[in-house]
Amino acid sequence: MRFLRESFIVFRRQLRMNLRNPAWVIIGMLQPVLYLVLFGPLLKGLVNELGYVNAYTFFVPGLLVQLGIFGAFFAGFSLIGEWREGVVEAERVTPASRTALLVGRLARDVLQLFVQALILVLLGWAMGMEAPLKGVVFGIALTLVVGGACAAASNALGLATKSEDVMAPVINMVMMPVLLLSGILLPMTVGPKWLLNTSDFMPFRHIVDAVRTSFLGDFDGSAIVWGSGWAVLLCALAVWWGTSTFRKESA
Amino acid sequence: MIEARGLVHVFHTKQGKEKTEVRAVDGVDLDVAEGEVVGFLGPNGAGKTTTLRMLTTLLTPNEGTAKVAGYDVVTQSEDVRRSIGYVSQTGGVFSGARAGDEVMDHGMLYGRTKAEVEKRGKELFEQLQLDGLWTRMPRNMSGGQKRRLDIVMGLIHEPTLVFLDEPTTGLDPQARANLWEHISDLRSKRGATVLLTTHYLDEADALADRIVVIDQGRIVANDTSANLKAQVSGDLVTLEVADATRIGAAADQLKSLAGEVEIAANTVSGRVARAGRAVPGLLRELDRTGIELESIEVVRPTLDDVFLTLTGRSLRDAEAASDAVDAAAVEEGAAR
Numbered sequence: 001m002r003f004l005r006e007s008f009i010v011f012r013r014q015l016r017m018n019l020r021n022p023a024w025v026i027i028g029m030l031q032p033v034l035y036l037v038l039f040g041p042l043l044k045g046l047v048n049e050l051g052y053v054n055a056y057t058f059f060v061p062g063l064l065v066q067l068g069i070f071g072a073f074f075a076g077f078s079l080i081g082e083w084r085e086g087v088v089e090a091e092r093v094t095p096a097s098r099t100a101l102l103v104g105r106l107a108r109d110v111l112q113l114f115v116q117a118l119i120l121v122l123l124g125w126a127m128g129m130e131a132p133l134k135g136v137v138f139g140i141a142l143t144l145v146v147g148g149a150c151a152a153a154s155n156a157l158g159l160a161t162k163s164e165d166v167m168a169p170v171i172n173m174v175m176m177p178v179l180l181l182s183g184i185l186l187p188m189t190v191g192p193k194w195l196l197n198t199s200d201f202m203p204f205r206h207i208v209d210a211v212r213t214s215f216l217g218d219f220d221g222s223a224i225v226w227g228s229g230w231a232v233l234l235c236a237l238a239v240w241w242g243t244s245t246f247r248k249e250s251a
Numbered sequence: 252m253i254e255a256r257g258l259v260h261v262f263h264t265k266q267g268k269e270k271t272e273v274r275a276v277d278g279v280d281l282d283v284a285e286g287e288v289v290g291f292l293g294p295n296g297a298g299k300t301t302t303l304r305m306l307t308t309l310l311t312p313n314e315g316t317a318k319v320a321g322y323d324v325v326t327q328s329e330d331v332r333r334s335i336g337y338v339s340q341t342g343g344v345f346s347g348a349r350a351g352d353e354v355m356d357h358g359m360l361y362g363r364t365k366a367e368v369e370k371r372g373k374e375l376f377e378q379l380q381l382d383g384l385w386t387r388m389p390r391n392m393s394g395g396q397k398r399r400l401d402i403v404m405g406l407i408h409e410p411t412l413v414f415l416d417e418p419t420t421g422l423d424p425q426a427r428a429n430l431w432e433h434i435s436d437l438r439s440k441r442g443a444t445v446l447l448t449t450h451y452l453d454e455a456d457a458l459a460d461r462i463v464v465i466d467q468g469r470i471v472a473n474d475t476s477a478n479l480k481a482q483v484s485g486d487l488v489t490l491e492v493a494d495a496t497r498i499g500a501a502a503d504q505l506k507s508l509a510g511e512v513e514i515a516a517n518t519v520s521g522r523v524a525r526a527g528r529a530v531p532g533l534l535r536e537l538d539r540t541g542i543e544l545e546s547i548e549v550v551r552p553t554l555d556d557v558f559l560t561l562t563g564r565s566l567r568d569a570e571a572a573s574d575a576v577d578a579a580a581v582e583e584g585a586a587r
Contacts, residue, residue: 006360013356017348082345090343090404093307094360095333 003103006096010104018108024078028071029116032063036123039185050187056129060121061139061211062184067116068147069178069204073171075109075151076158083162088246098246102155102239109151110144117143131215138219139211145231146207152238159245182208203230252412252444253283253306257315260301275301277468278315283446285411288438290459291448292554294566298468299448300340303416306446307337320412333361336410336443340417342401344389350400351376351385358407368407375403379433395426399433406441413437415447419454427454434458450566452554462554464561471561476554483552483560485509485522488530492517493543501542508533517545 018025036059043055052058082088091101117140125131131139154171161167181188182204188196199205210227213219260276276298283289293299304310306319308328317324320334344353351372358368376385379399389397398418405413418434419427435458437443449455455462456476464472464479472479488509492501495517502519505512508529509521523529526549537544559565 002362009356009359013348013352016352017345021347084341085345086339086341086343087345089309089339089341090337090357091360092309093332093335093337093339093343094357094408095329095362096360 003097003100006100007104007107010091010096010101011107012104014105014108015111018112024074025112025116028067028074028112029119031070032067032116032120033123035063035066036060036120036127040127050190052187054128054130056124056127057131057215058187058212060124060129060131061215062182062208063120064117064139064143065146065182065204065208065211066179066184067120068113068143069150070175071113071116072109072147072150073154073175075105076154076156076167077164079105079155079158080162080164080167083159088159092246099243102152102242102246105155106148106151106239106242110148113144113147113151114140129215132217135214135217135219138214138224142207142211142214142227142231145228145235146204149231149235149238152235152242156238156242156245178202178204181205184208203234206230252285252287253281253317253319253446255279255281255302255306255315255317258302258305258312258317259314260298260305260310261313274468276305276312279465279468279470281306281317281463281470283444285444286438286442288435288445288447288458288460290455290462291446291465292450292452292455292462292558293448293465294450297465299450299465300416302465303337303414303446303448307335307414308332333408334410334412336405336408336413338401338405338413338415338418340420342389342397343404344397344400346390347388349386349388350381350392353389354400354403354407357404361408363408371407371409372403375406378436379403380429393426394422395429398422398426398430402433406437410443412444412446415445417448417450419449419451431457452558452566456554464558466558466562472557479554479557480552483522483556485524486526486552487520487548487550487556488523488526488533489518489520489546489548489550490537491545491547492519493545497542500540501537501544504533504536504540504542 040055040059043050043059047053047055047058050058079088088101092098121136121140157167157170161170179185181199181202183199188199188205206223206226207230209223213221213223258276258279259274262273262275264271264273279298279302281302291299291302301310305312306317306324308324308331311325319331322330322334324331343357344350354372355365355368358372359365363371373385376382379402381396381399381403384392384396384400389400392400402415402418405415415434419430422430431454434445434447437445447458460475462472462474462476462479463470488505490501490505492498498514498517498519502512502514505519505521509523512519512521530547530549534547555566
């Protein structure tokens with residue numbers, strides 16, 4: 001109960017600041033919308049060769065996961081700003097739970113992601129995506145778990161590096177292989193065998209696969225199990241990492 | 252209120268392949284009684300902030316123990332945090348948030364209700380001359396206002412022990428004097444015990460009952476300002492002679508009182524015990540021998556002199572030397 005209250009206080013404070021300065025939320029949202037509007041039509045002619053009937057049913061799930069990963073990766077930058085102004089230290093000197101300090105922030109990131117995901121899916125439907133509601137709900141839920149994981153990792157990284165200059169290249173370094181090996185833009189199955197095998201080691205590809213199959217209304221295959229398993233595992237690891245940095249963070 | 256024994260904190264730093272250990276705090280004992288205002292004085296990098304961070308549970312000591320407000324800082328850290336107020340060097344208010352919101356959220360993290368913290372916060376705003384700034388963002392406040400807001404944050408849960416880390420650094424003299432008044436009020440009006448760090452001698456002198464001097468991670472002195480000053484042998488008397496050729500004669504006169512003197516161009520200075528009594532005789536003697544003075548100056552020992560006597564270095568030199576340690580500590584912070 002106390003933990004929830006503390007998390008809520010942190011969450012409300014974060015949300016208030018986001019609403020005051022919504023530039024990042026809008027930029028984060030704009031990116032997948034641009035992909036949908038400017039890249040989606042290119043897929044229309046290719047989609048049959050990729051083994052899909054509807055370009056948007058193929059593309060929206062990928063964008064959803066991309067939004068979850070990349071949007072959340074930037075959460076840590078605002079934490080560095082707060083740390084520099086002594087906010088993190090001031091919070092840590094209160095009796096509040098360290099986990100609540102992280103969870104309150106993650107709640108904001110996940111809520112933000114949820115709103116962005118809704119907009120993306122509605123826009124997808126408007127452009128002709130065909131997907132059952134059940135599949136979309138599951139896909140969004142999985143995206144939120146992945147987003148929570150990435151936001152936790154980003155917060156941990158922010159507190160560990162305490163410098164945008166160190167953090168930006170690290171995130172770039174992580175983002176490129178994630179983007180290229182997770183099949184967000186094109187399915188990995190169209191590539192050569194070695195590339196497909198390499199992408200087996202990329203957890204986010206399994207998550208993209210899971211969201212894609214759920215959007216097709218297919219809940220029987222192993223893709224859902226693999227994707228959900230990875231999402232939950234990543235989330236648990238990242239929250240553990242984040243909490244431990246909030247606990248021992250110094251200087 | 253504070254009982255620390257043998258506190259040690261070691262930072263590990265790496266320069267290339269060479270690993271070095273910096274003992275930022277190296278065996279600190281510290282006692283602060285209820286109702287005391289203690290000044291923790293030392294140059295930058297002496298270990299003041301590191302000690303404070305251990306006492307406020309933000310940093311775990313590598314060695315030693317400390318009880319703060321009756322609780323152990325390691326095993327009962329949450330109880331310690333509940334009992335203390337801490338105003339760090341940087342403060343803790345986000346520059347782009349509204350002051351009142353920040354204060355209320357902070358108070359609520361101590362488990363207080365919204366109504367409680369709102370009432371208390373508004374009282375504190377009034378007492379610390381921040382009336383009308385409840386909805387203002389700290390980025391639009393003056394340095395002095397911002398600092399007073401930081402103090403409001405530290406007092407919102409009515410702590411009985413308050414830690415202030417470099418409370419007036421970077422303020423202009425007027426804002427500084429104003430803040431001093433508010434700091435004195437902490438005890439006189441609230442009955443709080445205060446431990447404040449500073450590298451300004453006059454600040455420690457003006458605010459603290461007792462001064463603890465730290466240098467290179469160790470406590471080098473612990474006494475009242477008056478007693479510390481008494482350790483410096485005498486007041487500094489400086490004579491400026493009108494005719495530079497007579498400086499030798501003037502120096503001889505002063506030497507008979509001071510023992511050792513320093514001569515520079517047409518001035519001579521030396522330390523004279525109880526100068527108030529000795530100077531009239533000195534003036535008569537100078538007059539009798541026809542040495543005309545341009546000026547005479549008697550300066551009571553400052554804490555800077557005390558620091559020099561205790562460590563063999565002036566505070567300013569000590570700060571220059573400690574830059575390396577500071578850099579190491581920053582690096583350590585970044586590496587974590």
